[in-house]
Amino acid sequence: MSDNWSHIAKAEFLAITSRFRHRRKRVATVLMIVCPLWAIVVAPWIVSSLLILWFGSEYTAALKFLFPGMMRSLVLMIWIILFLGPISAALQEIKIGQWEILLSHNVKTRDILVGSFLAGIPVYGLFVIVAAPVVLGPLVVAYEVSIFGQLLIYSVIFFVTISAVWLSLLLGTALQSKLGRSERGRDIATAFSVITGLLILLAIYVVQLVPAEFAAVMQSSSMDWLPSSWGADLVTWIAVMCNGVGLSASDLRILGSMLGFGPSISFILLMATFVGTIGLALFTSDRLFRIEAGARTETVVTTGRENLILRGLRRLSSSSFTVLVITSLKDFGRKAQNVTSLGFGMILAIVFPLMINYSVGATDPDRVFFYFIISSNMMLSIVGAITFGGIAFMESKNHLWIIKSTPDGVFKYVKARIAQSLLLAIPVVFIYTIIASKMMAFGLVQSIGAILGCCMAISGAVMISTGVTANNPNYEDRESKIFRDNTGAIMVTLMVSILGSALGLGLLTGFENLALLAYGPGVVLMIVGLSMVYVGAKRLALPD
Amino acid sequence: MNENGLAIQTETLGKTFGTIHAIRSLTLEVPIGSIFGLLGPNGAGKTTTVRILSGLMKQSSGCARVCGLDIETQRDQVKSITGLLPESPGIYSKLSAVEFLEFIGALNRRNGDSLLRRIDSLLSLLGLEERQNDLLESYSSGMKQKVLVASTLLHEPELVFLDEPTSRLDPSASSLVKDLILVLADETETSFFICTHMTSFAEEVCDVIGIICEGKLMTVGSPEQIIESVDAADLEEAYLRIVGGRVDREQLLAWRA
Incomplete structure (x- = not known):
């Protein structure tokens, strides 16, 4: 594999961060100071204060056995948004012009795939460090998770995030390579992007409107095999193991029975999936699908007689x-x-x-x-x-x-x-x-x-x-x-x-x-x- | 019809975008039935001039009349007697050529069999009759340009603004458009205001040429007058002398060092 992927990653990164083009270093320095403070100090404090305000100081006991199911719902939501979001965006705007420039410089599909993925990692990392402390704040506060535990939790969420993004990018690129060859295909791609966007909306509605029912479904053993469940269970395990509330042996037994697999198996499954999808992407790109210039106008659509309504x-x-x-x-x-x-x-x-x-x-x-x-x-x-x-x-x-x-x-x-x-x-x-x-x-x-x-x-x-x-x-x-x-x-x-x-x-x-x-x-x-x-x-x- | 015999009359017309002067004090007269060519490098202010004269853009200073109508107070009347071929094709990809031209006709309050007959004639003249019912998304850029030329002429305007009309056309289509302009100007007194940076096209087609650079009109006259005035061999050489931009051979290869 040539090093074209690194040039693509750099160009994509510069494009993503073009808004800060005159002060990238300054912005990066500020973020490196502000983000850890936000994740470890500010966000837990805000979440804790709000929870006490809304539910009183006794909320911990009420929340601690609800978390396993809730965590699966939350991580599944994150996973769906990160998986479908980039596909929707990629299909919406197939970058034909850009591809032609890249292809004229002997760039392979896997270079584009890897380059685009690496360029997005800092952005997704930022997303995790800003959003995860808010979403997972109640868990962290309820179990009084140590700073080391919090770092592990955010690392797991980051890992879940990049796995979902990688899979999304793989599927998005494969679809783009097949659909981007003709006007008709691009039209279908845009239609797909609408469907995926609306699927995200539907998922958000379901979780918001019937959270208890959804959490109960997520708790069932059939959901143990979802990759997002492994990430969610691992987060719960880390919170439990690094807790500061002194959970009793019976508490741990009850929580353990609610989670699908143990922490080691969840971790191994999560890792295996990620490594597997990387292998799959590197093997299939340029073999099963390939970004190429194509004929662009393979199908000429001729209009027929107007339909009954128009007539x-x-x-x-x-x-x-x-x-x-x-x-x-x-x-x-x-x-x-x-x-x-x-x-x-x-x-x-x-x-x-x-x-x-x-x-x-x-x-x-x-x-x-x-x-x-x-x-x-x-x-x-x-x-x-x-x-x-x-x-x-x-x-x-x-x-x-x-x-x-x-x-x-x-x-x-x-x-x-x-x-x-x-x-x-x-x-x-x-x-x-x-x-x-x-x-x-x-x-x-x-x-x-x-x-x-x-x-x-x-x-x-x-x-x-x-x-x-x-x-x-x-x-x-x-x-x-x-x-x-x-x-x-x-x-x-x-x-x-x-x-x-x-x-x-x-x-x-x-x-x-x-x-x-x-x-x-x-x-x-x-x-x-x-x-x-x-x-x-x-x-x-x-x-x- | 305009009484003073002028299709276009501008007086110290100016346009600024923030601190950028797109047009500076443009004073110009174009007689009815003439073919006027506005030559200039990229970013000289040609498209801005056309947009102001066709009522799409407001000038920052000065005034102009198109076929005797004030471009500021009689904008809709100006639009109804002019046709505009924009620089880039802005067409519906999911309509066929016939459907698109029917749409343009309807915007100009034309419909029915007479419109359809005119569309057929124009498309066949431009060599698109076999593809006239195909969606425009499958057309090449030259074919799209031809459809746009047809849309510009569809409502028989008195004055036609053409912004880079042949930039996407092959030589035979270019020649066809050239002949169409000449015949329309001769037979119907249609006036043309053509923006281009193709000196050979301007030399062959235009009666009068204006050369614009950085928003300022540098010279106006017939192609022969302009060539003579700078003692050049042809219009391209005259253009380069007036506008500048000739680079010597050594400089052309300096980047390889």
Whole structure:
């Protein structure tokens, strides 16, 4: 193996840390002083203070037998995010141009794999040292783990992290090498990235909404064989062995029976998996998969006759606005990521209200309906925003120039985009509401009410996301700062509109009028959406 | 139609981006029906000039009229009688050429059979009829450029802004675009404002050429006048003398030392 991997690692590292390019050494020095202090002193103190504030000083006894299951849930969560996150990011933006430069210098796939992995290690290390003390703080505080024990725990978490990242990188690179060869493949890759992103979201929801049930499942013996369980059990073992609370022999016996394998076996299994995946990656790269320039346009897709719906629209109206809506529908529908996020989002939207209802445990039909509408509003608005706002808005700055160079082009374009989004979203909301109403055993009036409430929510969300994106256009790049800023702004606006209006109306009416509380947020979303889309389009149309 | 016979008239037009002066006091007149070429090195201010004149960008100082319309107060009217070919292709990858041109037509308030007939004619003229229903993602950059040329001419603009129109085209496609510009200017009085750094293209096509460097218009005149004024053999030599940038042979290999 040549040393090209080291050059790639260096270049990737410089790219990752480009924000601090003028003060890398200073930042590194500060981090080396601040991070250990944070992990060993500050974070445990904050966590301990908060736990005492919330649960009183007697929490230790209550928590100590809950930890084995909880730890498995937590480490599994970390593992899922670190495993799926990089795959999602890698598939979102396949670096064709960069590959061609590398390949022209006789670089092998394994060089790219190893180089990218090594470049990310400092960043993941930082992630562990900042996040792990907060997440594992309750365990450390409850068992009064010694400093040596804490160092061992954070080392295990770091090890779990880099194992997950390595596996993720291996799978991501293999998928990229297969899918990056054609436009169609890249389209499928982006759709995969959406699915993996939403899977992370689903996992977070499950852990948040039904933590006790999830912890119980994680505690079962079938979960002993998950790599994340070995890491979690090892962390618990270290906490137990380095504890400062003086656990009794019976305590240790009970804890031991709750954990899958002993510390040595857990450690060996963890190590063997990591070494095994490294071996697997080095063996398979350049053999089973290889990053190569490829033909790029293997498949030429030719458009056929328009479908029944589009022909129907043309018959209804032959205006230029209809043509713009039809063009928008075609553009949207031909991108696999859009269709995937819409379909998958709908699945999430069905799961979420059911879980909310289960976790809240309401029996009064009016309350059940209220919780359903509010949770549907939240979920559907997120689905609507992710699917129809953000990157689905415009492909490039040059695309914007073309639209702006036509008279009143921006307003026509924005109106057509909203009409297209609503034409796709409303039928899906109907299907979703009918299924959910059936599952929740709503009557006819409630079902119609649910459709109305959900339609208002998704319409408002579509307009809010279109307005935010028009105000600060992003061009098909989920990695950009603009995309992150827009996503943040959209989510904050949605949640403030829904929860703020529900809370405001509740305070005004003494939380008695549930119908008002259920429909109020939808109306507010529509009003906010209309205002934002007007402002966004107006600003987008301004000359630079 | 504009009464003073000018397609473009600018007066001390200026544009700054922070501390950078993209255009400095640009005063220019382009007669109707002429083909004007704005020549200049990368970053000279050519694209900024086109964006201001086509109503996409606001000037920082000065004023300009396009076909008699004020670019500041009559922006939408300016857009409806001009066509713009941007520097880089900004097209929908998931639409076919016909669908994309139908979209552009709709943005210019055109639709129906007459639009479709025009799209067919333009695509066949540009040699894309066989691929017209393929998604644009599978087109080469030259083919995309041809689609954009078609989109620029689709609504029969009085003035066409072309920003590096032939930079991605092969020689035969370049020649086709060149002929299309000449015929349109001759037969329909369409005016052209072309930004390019290809001196041979400008020399062959343009009636009047302006050379811009670091945002400042250095000279304006017919290609022959410009060549004569600096006593050069051709426009490329004249351009290099005006703009600078010729490097001697020794310097060219100095990096190997």
